[in-house]
Amino acid sequence: MNWTWFHRLGSPPHVYGFAERWAPWIGGVAALAIVVALYGGLVLAPEDYQQKDAFRMVYVHAPSAWLSLMAYSTMAVAAAVGLIWRMKVAHSAAAACAPIGAWFTVAALGTGMLWGKPMWGTYWVWDPRLTSELLLLFLYIGYMGLRAAIEDPQKADKASAVFAIVGVVNVPIIKFSVNWWNSLHQEATVMRMGKPTMNGDMLWPLLLMFVGFSLYFAAVVLIRLRAELLRRERSASWVREAVA
Amino acid sequence: MSKFFAMDGYGVYLWPSFALGIGVIVLNVILALRSLAAAKLEARRRLEMRS
Numbered sequence: 092m093n094w095t096w097f098h099r100l101g102s103p104p105h106v107y108g109f110a111e112r113w114a115p116w117i118g119g120v121a122a123l124a125i126v127v128a129l130y131g132g133l134v135l136a137p138e139d140y141q142q143k144d145a146f147r148m149v150y151v152h153a154p155s156a157w158l159s160l161m162a163y164s165t166m167a168v169a170a171a172v173g174l175i176w177r178m179k180v181a182h183s184a185a186a187a188c189a190p191i192g193a194w195f196t197v198a199a200l201g202t203g204m205l206w207g208k209p210m211w212g213t214y215w216v217w218d219p220r221l222t223s224e225l226l227l228l229f230l231y232i233g234y235m236g237l238r239a240a241i242e243d244p245q246k247a248d249k250a251s252a253v254f255a256i257v258g259v260v261n262v263p264i265i266k267f268s269v270n271w272w273n274s275l276h277q278e279a280t281v282m283r284m285g286k287p288t289m290n291g292d293m294l295w296p297l298l299l300m301f302v303g304f305s306l307y308f309a310a311v312v313l314i315r316l317r318a319e320l321l322r323r324e325r326s327a328s329w330v331r332e333a334v335a
Numbered sequence: 336m337s338k339f340f341a342m343d344g345y346g347v348y349l350w351p352s353f354a355l356g357i358g359v360i361v362l363n364v365i366l367a368l369r370s371l372a373a374a375k376l377e378a379r380r381r382l383e384m385r386s
Contacts, residue, residue, distance in 0.1 A: 118364075125360070133353075134339075144342035148349055151356035191363055198359040205352040209345055307360065314367040321374040325381060334378045 101178045103320045104329035110313035118310035124303030131296030139293070148206040150296060153281070154304040156199035159227060160262055162192030162308060166234070167259035170252035180316075182248040183323055185255060186238060187315035191308060193231035200224060211275050219268035220276040223261060230258040244323060 099105045132150035139146035166188035173181035203221065204214040215221065237254055241247035269278045281287045281301075287294055324330055342349045 129353075138343065143345065145345040145349065147342070148352045151353050155356055155359070190366065194359050194363055198356050201355045202352040205348045205355075209348050311363050311367045314364075314371055318367070318371040318374040321371075321378050325378065330378050331382055334375045334382070 101176070101180055103180055103183075103324050103327065104333070106180050107317055107320050107329070107333055110317045114310045114313040114317075117306050117313070121303050121306035121310055124299050124306065128296045128300035128303055131299065136293045136296055137290070142210065145206065145209050146293075148202060150300055152199065152202040152206055153297065154300045155195050155202055156224070157282075157301055158304045158308055159192055159196040159199050159224070160265060161305065162188045162195065163227060163230070163255075163259065164262055165308075165312075166192065167255045167262075170255040173248060174252045174256075179248070179323060180320070182252065183319035184312065184316055185252065187312045187319050189231055189235050189238075191311050191315070193228060193235070196224065196228040196231060200228065207275075216275055218275050219272040220265065220274050223265040223268050226261055227265060230254075230261060234258070 128150065132147055136147070138144050166185045169181045169185035169188065172178055173185060200221070203224075207216075208214050234251055234254055238247045238251045241250055268274060269276050280289050281294070281297060289297070321330060321333065340346055340350070
């Protein structure tokens with residue numbers, strides 16, 4: 092197998108150039124997908140027989156929650172790659188994921204609370220799903236705090252990577268909390284074994300929203316990764332060309 | 336139109352929820368671009384000081 096692509100991923104100028112070229116395109120497709128999915132979810136999809144129009148909150152809540160978990164998983168994988176292969180770019184990528192993931196955890200919690208009030212009669216319960224998602228927010232904050240607190244970049248990389256990898260145990264706990272314990276939160280309707288339990292007219296805007304959020308995440312990570320690389324590689328010769 | 340905004344009476348929860356989601360989307364783009372612009376500025380200043 093040809094491993095050239097993997098070795099190239101270890102080269103900051105190569106990754107910087109790749110991010111510069113691709114982020115606008117990926118971001119553009121993401122914006123288009125999100126706008127079409129919003130129209131599909133808010134206007135075209137029929138109302139739910141039980142939750143009426145309140146169900147439409149799924150189009151912003153579920154993709155936010157998905158992104159909060161995807162960002163953490165990506166961060167932990169990047170951190171592990173950074174530790175195993177001593178790849179600085181991977182540590183930078185992990186660091187780029189954290190603030191985005193933290194913000195979308197806030198969005199998932201906030202939109203969930205706004206959905207919980209009319210459906211459950213309360214904004215918050217100390218339920219396994221809600222509590223483990225709140226813990227995810229603290230893990231993101233802990234990761235960023237740890238990186239900020241250690242001055243030596245290499246030590247910060249190592250410590251924060253170990254922290255990210257240990258914390259990843261919370262990801263399956265969040266995902267399966269609704270199956271493992273009694274929960275007010277409904278079970279998975281799309282990402283489950285077998286077919287989704289959602290009508291096609293309601294489903295396509297949601298799937299498109301997942302695609303849009305995933306591409307959006309990729310685009311924003313690439314922008315943040317460029318900033319991380321510039322700060323880290325301050326004395327490298329390629330930086331002069333990159334900021335010219 | 337007003338029926339659309341009322342959302343069966345759930346509009347009071349639904350619209351803030353969408354505003355929060357879209358707000359976080361826009362905010363993250365702005366924060367990322369600002370972080371990149373600041374990093375570029377820092378790098379330029381350092382290069383100028385060296386030369």
